[in-house]
Amino acid sequence: MDDRRFHPESLMMSYGYKPELSEGAVKCPIFQTSTFVFKSAEEGKAFFQVAYGQREKRPNEELGLIYSRLNNPDLQILEERLCLWDEADECAVFESGMSAISTVMLEFLRPGDVLLYSKPVYGGTDHFINKVLPEYGIVGLGFTSDQEAEEILAMVDTLNLREKVKMVYVETPANPTNALFDLEACKFVADTLTTAEKDVVVVVDNTYMGPLWQHPLKHGADLVVYSATKYIGGHSDLIAGAVLGGSKYMKRVRTLRTFLGNMAGPWTGWLLMRSLETLKVRMNKQAENAVKVANFLESHPKVEKVYYLGFIPEGTRQYEIYQKQLSCAGAMLSFDIVGGEAEAFKFLNSLKLMKLAVSLGSTESLAEHPATMTHSDVSPKDREEIHISEKLVRLSIGVEHFDDIIWDISQALDQI
Template sequence: MSSDHRFRPETLMMSYGYKPELSEGAIKCPIFQTSTFVFKNAAAGKHFFEVAYGIKEKGPKEELGLIYSRLNNPDLEILENRLTLWDEAEEGAVFESGLAAITTVMLEFLSPGDLLLFSTPLYGGTDHFIHQVLSRFGIMAVPFHAGQGETELAKMIDSSGRSDRLGMIYLETPANPTNALIDIEMCAKVAARYRKPDRPVPIVVDNTYMGPLWQHPLKLGADLVVYSATKYIGGHSDVIAGACLGRKSLMARVRSLRTFLGNMAGPWTGWLLMRSLETLKPRMETQARNAAQVAEFLQAHPKVEKVYYLGLLDSNDPQFAIYKKQCNSAGAMVSFDIRGGEPEAFRFLDNLKLIRLAVSLGGTESLAEHPASMTHCDIQPDARVGMGITDKLIRLSIGVEYAQDIIWDIDQALEKV
């Protein structure tokens, strides 16, 4: 038998990076609920700070010394190391929310006068930050949508008048809530046209909809991947967190700004996410199986106009080729247009018995929401409709319940419409 056997990520989630002998033999990592750490001596404290602030380089086998929980903490260090395994990233950073991760990345790589190219639709919070916050700093934001190719994107950048100031290409794929796909490799080619030694033009992908299991953007040409760890990573609707993963040179900048914005996740958050990672794969696989059955049921229902689910893409649809190239699964997010409009959508939502009427996604329980009036209500109505987010659209996050129970609930609620 070979001695160089390589464990898979789902196996390593149980113990990777944790040494029980340093914690009285505890089988699971304790919660290091502390604000600060004691130095062995003054020289050690000096060295830790010099490394933390970039005054000196860390040795090849040297671990970053523990200083203060806004900088580092054992729970967060172990968690970040485990997260890197799924995406084969060099480094990771955990935040107090997904939006904290997203906004920190944008603030680090975008400066006043820069150009941001971003895909639509986006999560409502990200869209708000781009249009209501970044705009205050003179950052021009240019949207594009699924189906636009390399030539079109380059033309948009060139016609902006700021092609020499392209700072980032930001993608959310699949898109929330329509499941529209953006070709990551194509966007990487666009970024390469405008990249300079002093301007990295990172491709940043929000991979929340696919989680760490079903899509790996870094392998497809992305430079950084961000998550709302609240969703599939947390998986139990009991923690708010975010994460960013990528290569060391870029992550050093992200981690540095995180320190000074103060949005590092806390020890309790880290411990909860470590717990959740142990069941990530079985949870997500069950959710995906359930979602496939729900989507098939909805597609055949007379009160459903259209279903937005990757597993139902026609092989002749241009999106199908992207799906097969980028995704390992159709995921567990299903959206659909109900026949009618807001009154019919609300009647359906108000008559659900098992599925909870709540925003968020990726938890063990199934959830339903109305994007146009809830998660995406801050987007201008005309723009919202152009993204496919109409009053008849309903978004479902499929959980781990027995699939036929979920379908029964959807069926009985549709009967009330």
């Protein structure tokens, strides 16, 4: 066999797994165990030394299994496969997207620090930044997609916060408006604020694009976070999160995960491995459907505006970012309905095929009302600034036949 380098989608069925270690099973079994047997006391000592950072792993040394809070075959193989998509050094999988996000923030921020973050972000992230972190003396300072790097830096200087910024946290495309943020500009901000005494870490929530359509590590991000519940899981049957990046920062993330104990279990790991096998097929179908749905909405008289990445006007800054960072317009879109909350609710209550539910990226199409659901805890001032109005409806497009999705949207709009 030659040394062909296979594509990630070809490796999702086998990478990191040795059938001979599991009775020849073609798929990795579920290792439903809390602890693992050592061959000797000396082996147990060696495993713990590496696990607790008392020494580095020796060349060609095989890391052994200790306890499922530290490592488990289902988790380990899953993490190795996830690294292939983003070309990351390491990956850590968590019990939820919020546990991944909160662990990263708690590891790299301390009382008195400032977190620069893009607006809008997912409602749970917004709550953690603006309601939880202030309890620990950590302040969030938001910026929008309209602000250039120089404007962000000027805002930091005006508030005399240059020495306190420790992280730039970016969600792009933004949930639920699809606003794009220039990751290279965010990296420039972080590098400008970095000193000999402190690193400023760039963290990117890539959930909207999944591991397929955008790779933030290639554009300056230090860490990428996912709600793996979404496209990675893709079937609305699990909750999980993931963090990926270079070993320099991932070692710290993994260490805190070990002692917070918020890693995913073997059953979740096994389900995610199953989902990775169809990730590219699913996501491509969802994106194809989204183009057709967006085109239908764009010409409908009861729709004021469609927030879809495929409709960004050429020659704009948003278009330049799209061309530079993304390989696809994705499968998420939002639209302003003619009217307000009453009309939006009437539309949502009239859907027959699409499900009225939060979350996204699954095989079934979903619809929700951000202002009163996922982003209801965002301050009214911020909601107004970032266009999360009462007339905004968010759609996650699934793998159903596009004719059926469009029929459902059409008949629901007819009820208004």
